Amino acid sequence: MSYIKHKLTSFWSLIKKAYFSWNRNDPWARSATIAYYALFSLPSLLIIVVTVAGYFFGQSAVQGRITEQINNFIGEEPARAIEGMIASAALNDRSTFAVIFGLAFLIFGATGVFFQLKAAMNNIWNVTAKKNTVKRIIINRIISLGMVFVLGLLMLVSLVISAVLAALSDYLASIAPVITTFMLDLLNFLLSFLIVTSLFAAIFKWLPDVKLRWKTTYLGAMLTTCMFLVAEYIIGFYFGQSKPGSVYGGASSVVLILLWVYYTCLIVFFGAEFTVQYALHKKEKVEPNEYAEPAIYQELERLEQKRGQLIDEKRILDTLQSHTDKDLEMEKSDKKK
Template sequence: MRIKHKLTSFWSLIKKTYFNWNRNDPWARSATIAYYALFSLPSLLIIVVSVAGYFFGQEAVQGRITTQISEFIGVESARAIEGMIANAALNDSSTLALIFGFAFLIFGATGVFFQLKAAMNNIWNVAAKRNTVKRIIINRIISLGMVFVLGLLMLISLVISAILAALNDYLASIAPVITTFMLDLLNFLISFIIITSLFAAIFKWLPDVKLRWKTTYLGAMLTTVLFLLAEYIIGFYFGQSNPGSVYGGASSVVLILLWVYYTCLIVFFGAEFTVQYALHKKDRVEPNEYAEPAIYRELELLERKKGQLIDEKRLLDTLQSYSEEDESDSSKSSK
């Protein structure tokens, strides 16, 4: 009975999650973030490659990223991204050019997380109190931190891959039959942990709410399951139908946009599940010192809209009175 009750509760959470997820219009928000991601991707990858490449070499890290991306959206798109990294790299020019180049690199890399933060706040129904210069800088720093988290996770992934390669040689000499199965299982578990950690960091740090890690990780685990499932489905879909073929030379860009678009839909669903789970468990979730419940902002906007409507009505009444006076004058002159 306890298992049945938990399954019923979980199904109820999934239904609430879906209805609220759909109500928040994830389609438009995912399209917006996909657009920003296209311009942020070169800068973001440059920083990730630089962080992880400091220890393993940039060519090794770049090759790993290309291999991973090619599994999702094909070799051509992976090569296009590789070209983005090469073209966005800072060369050894003047000091002033390097400073400006680095500044634009940071601004570009944090753009997608900046927009993702706004979407997360909308899901949690919170809004920033004031967009001061200080808060904008803090948001950019948080977004930059997420970029470095990506670099750190890539570094961890490379370290583990090196360990697994050594373990593979050892197991092959002892039990060659189980080597492949063991390594596939280890790779899956490691990928699951790394991706879950990334989603947990996004759910924990991006929205302007105070949230427990336990709640965050549960939502991140569901998001990872959906992401890995979608990875297979999207990879199969791209491989069989090739949706970017009709766009000719722009097919690589279209596939990148589609990949980010579908990924954002999954991330938003996981974030909405985290919200519903927190409500179900009656966790204490409140805005941080920089935010407030969105209803206050909505009431403020309604008051402004009310004032605008009053002004518009006053203007219409004035124009109508002018029209009535003109009609009266014209009728008098005709008599």
């Protein structure tokens, strides 16, 4: 009993530390920034996800599954809007140059949101890139593209398992229909939990420029998933009751998508802060990778540059003041004469 009490006390202490750190890092502004980028990245990101998973399962099936999930999250109207984005932004059989240009634009657009998310994760871990060379920018884009393919892979796994469950349901329904319904609901919940947890763990592991073990990321990812699933119900209820998009008329779908991404980012940032606190609690060896360094070094360098600027400004002000004093003295002497 005392062991459980100790674990719960430690867990609550980590939650409080994570909250204070989360609030100090201004998640509201960062979430708004990423929501803005996500709005423009969403069509490209979804096209790549649909293409990767659709290669094995058919694009219509994947697109239908995405629409269904988004419908569960934020409602039918935004889901239809996103479905329209995928259809209108798809690459058609055009000239070679147009296809290459369109593919490059797709990759750049789809990785934009993860590029910004990476910067936010580095800020949470208090690390920063040593130098933004062209090579490093390309590597960051490749990592972000990898996250897009992870989304496609998880979508593929979800579809495969769902197909297997659907195939088993008919057989099991003839044996025990009540138990079958319960078991399928439970398996679907566990499937969603596992997929979302794996996605968050991948974000916490790969995006920040730190060396981190998978074991460290999974507890934070599990907490983030629990918060995400609870928030899914709360946000869905909020959107259904208050209808915040109705105020914006024709732009309501865009507003709802922005709000959904905004609230999701707040949850992801809290999960990342919890992961940091958990790593500190377990005294994990976490250090920047070869492309990054502790952010305090660049902060000190900026402060030193600022100090030099202030010294120069003070010198200029002293010079101007001395000229002013001389002018006043000359005026006084002229008046005496």
